[in-house]
Amino acid sequence: MQDMNAMQATHFLRLLSRLKPLMAPTLPISTSQQTKFILKSAYASMAYAAGPRRVWSRALVRRIRRNRRRPTMRIINKRRHVVRPRRRPAEGGSEELRKVIPGGDTILNGARLVEETSDYVQFLRTQVIIMKALVSSFSKGQHG
């Protein structure tokens, strides 16, 4: 668990630090863009720390990549469609949960869904902790 925190923090900071070199040369990016980037990097670090074994981490990565790149177009019947994830109809009384968890709609098994949820919650929590620490250290650094 602690190792995961460390990994998560590391990845997050790395991703964030990547922003700096990007930003420095160019004009200051709008706050919203910055925010989005930070958000993305936060989720990316989460997913990276979680590993590919988790459904939600894979879905997160897919989501992030999808935003960056154009949605892959596949030639179907000589027509180009944007491939959208197929919605699975399976529900075990946990429809809302599936909406919240990334990639949850692909999880059919209710038990598996709960497992993924708990894992996701853990990583989310550590991510929040990391970001809070970062914010506080930032503000302290500025004030101190």
Add this chain to the structure above:
Amino acid sequence: MDLSDKGKFGLNKDGDGDVDLKYQHQHQHQHQHQHQHRRRPYPPPSMSPPPSGISADWQRGLIPVTTTVTTTPWEHHPASTSENLGFPLNDDGSASSADNNGLIVKPVPGNWNHPPPGIGILSSGLSQFPADSAFIERAARFSYFGNGNFTSMLAPFDSSNPYLNSAGVALMAGQPPPPQRSEPPNIAREGGSKDLIASGQGGSNVGSPMNSEKDISAGDNRGDVEVSGSGREDNRSKGTAARKRKWNNNSKKEMEIDKSNEEHQNKEEENKSNLAINNKNSGKQAKEVLDPPKEDYIHVRARRGQATNSHSLAERVRREKISERMKFLQDLVPGCTKVTGKAVMLDEIINYVQSLQRQVEFLSMKLSAVDPQLDFNLGLLSKDMVQARASSSSVIGFQPDLVNSFQHPNTQGLMQLGNSGYGPPPDAFRRTINAQLTAINTFKETKHQMPNSLDEDLHNVLSQMGFGNNAPSLNIQESNDNKSCDDSFPM
């Protein structure tokens, strides 16, 4: 007579009226020996530990049920668990007859409440072991270990996941037996809950031949059909068979029905005696005999007065799995009282997850606002790392290292550390250092005053964390303290 004695012991302790007694009667002298042996230990002349020892064994969870009439069985308890992995139930290591392999070591869970007299029962009817989920899992695994064929299959099922093991074992169990088995596994897979059905299938196949007629009839009607198999392998097999039979009956498979036939069983019993001996696990029998509410894996026994439909059984197992994970989730989510039902809890969880996501978003906004230039210098990084570590009870080892690295005000020191860490460092610490180093390098290009501020930052961090320049122990203590207050992180 043992049998009569057994009666005294109340073999039928379980309200199931199981046929343990019957089986025991039917059993050969071996069992009787066993029984005797079992009963002896009660105040075991040769056994040093009297009932207390037995209880200790119980607590330990292993009561070797072997035919040998020596004290070894009891003494072998600790070994049996570990040694029996690949070896069917012969944990005692005592020479047991081929068919007897023994008495399967059946771990007796700590919650075994039966008084020592139950030992005799135990010896006679393995089915009486209380079911401990962990133990049962082990037992199930052991039971399937009987054949050498299984050993090869053990590898993938050594995972800690009990469900996996049970499923795998169940499937495995289903395979070795003759063609009959092959069908059930397939059928099981077709069904929804393959692990359950498979286990049931496998069990039925194995057990059916072994099962005695009595169990069958009882099994159909009552959910608590116990495989009354007496302690012997027959019991084991029967127990397993009975269990499986119950399952089979529930699943209403043809094969199962056939198997449930006594005659069928009788014929196959001999054929499969070896299998049974090997396969049947004392634990399984114990499970069966006991009145377990329901095994979470491999086989499910319907509760009293509940439908023994295979579907309902499978559903119950599924529900139990889900509830188990929900419990874990409950612990994660703060403020989730146990009183709440499933729906309310689900809402709570969803709210919590959404709030966490909103928090992340908000914090990211804050982060971007705090430093419009996104100047994530090393100091911030290090500070964050240290604070994150401390607050989230991070690895202890990380702190001293970090502190030590911070002890060197020179960025050079850090760089040296970082350089050393450029090897193949899987440690987060090293990675952090690397990250910091890269940050340092990056920022060094842009700002030459980085090192100074870095030093200042480091010192600030150290002072903030209450770390002296020479107090790595403090860090450890703090981290320890932080660790203790783990999830009470103020949000």
